[in-house]
Amino acid sequence: MKKLPAYLSLILMLALASCHRPDDAPELPASNPPNGSTDPINMGNCGATASTDLIAGQHTVIGKVTVSTNGTFIRVIYELNQPNWGITQTHLDVKEGWEQIPQAGNGNPVPGQFEFKTDHDKIIGYYYDVDVTGMSQVSIAAHCKVVKLSGVNPNPIDALVPGLQLNMDVDIYSVLSGQSSNIPYYLGLNLSGTAGSGFYDGFCVDKGSSLSSHITYDVLTLDPFVTETSLLNCMGIDQPENLDLVAYILNQYYLGQYSNAQAEELQAAIWTLMEPSGTTISSNEINWDQGVVNTILNDASNGEGYIPGLCDYRFLLMDSRCSPQVAGGDDAQTTFTVIAPQECVQIGEETAWGYGPQFPGRNWGMYFNYCIQ
Helix, strand or coil: CCCCHHHHHHHHHHHHHCCCCCCCCCECCCCCCCCCCCCCCCCCCCCCCEEEEEEECCCEEEEEEEEEEECCEEEEEEEECCCCEEEEEEEEEEECCHHHCCECCCCCECHHHCCEEEEEEEECEEEEEEECCCCCEEEEEEEEEEEEECCCCCCHHHHCCCCCEEEEEEEECCCCCCCCCCCCCCEEEEEECCCCCEEEEEEECCCCCCCCCCCEEEEEEECCCCCCHHHHHHCCCCCHHHHHHHHHHHHHHHCCCCCCCCHHHHHHHHHHHHCCCCCCCCCCCCCCCHHHHHHHHHHHHHHCCCCCCCCCCEEEEEECCCCHHHCCCCCCCCEEEEECCCCCCEEEEEEEEECCCECCCCCCCECEEEECC
């Protein structure tokens, strides 16, 4: 839409104001070449998993874009690793050469015309599976829109981001001061580490493993919506396709939608959704009202495709055994750590690109190359 000349100075000021670099996110590493390298990000190891930085506002590293190969498909994962950032849109295009990626006549990329695009509610991760049959190398334009929230949160969990190594002290069925809600939890988690220390609500994932009270476990935090299926299976999640349903019922539970449900009922519902289909769920440790559990499970069907955002109750997985960083660790229960929503005051909005060489246009849109075979 054309603007009258009288508005041009105002538009320019607003554009400049939206492109400041937040002080709490790192600048673009000096080791990266100014315009990125045209070499594949996995050069010398075709088909191997590799990542490039996700850059917001031209200079701020807020996460990464990871590419992996699975048969004739590649998986392109957007993942934020700086607190208080959320993704509101993703646009992705994958072609055999960058020239085939949609561009305007002046060489500027046009994300709205990319093959894959999705709106999101301030999420921290997302992925696309792309068919690359017959291709040996591809050019990838990974674009997204992100927002920065104020980070005001009575719980220090706002500092806890995926990929953080922590210790987890399990405190089952005890009263913890500073817990993230007044609703009973199944596991009280006392997390300690360089960030994210505090008391959190928790629930078990895999029914077949156990945790002991007041035992400290080394854990790695994982975003369940961008974690590889093989790793989820290792952690005891037999039905990872139901993670969206778990996220949905957690939000309904913490918002008080299940009036007769306590932690026992929610825990039984989570076990039912995570264990192999048809498994009979029972426990010698807790009792629950199966009628209430059935109500929760019936409602779960409304959660297809649900991904919690920064303004929802969300959760990270606490992995004590499967990630390389904790290999050789304890063969212990995987847990959900429930994260209370933020105040959700938006303080900034940026465009972000997966780091690489720039398109020939007059903006800073970028692409990167990936070697398949």
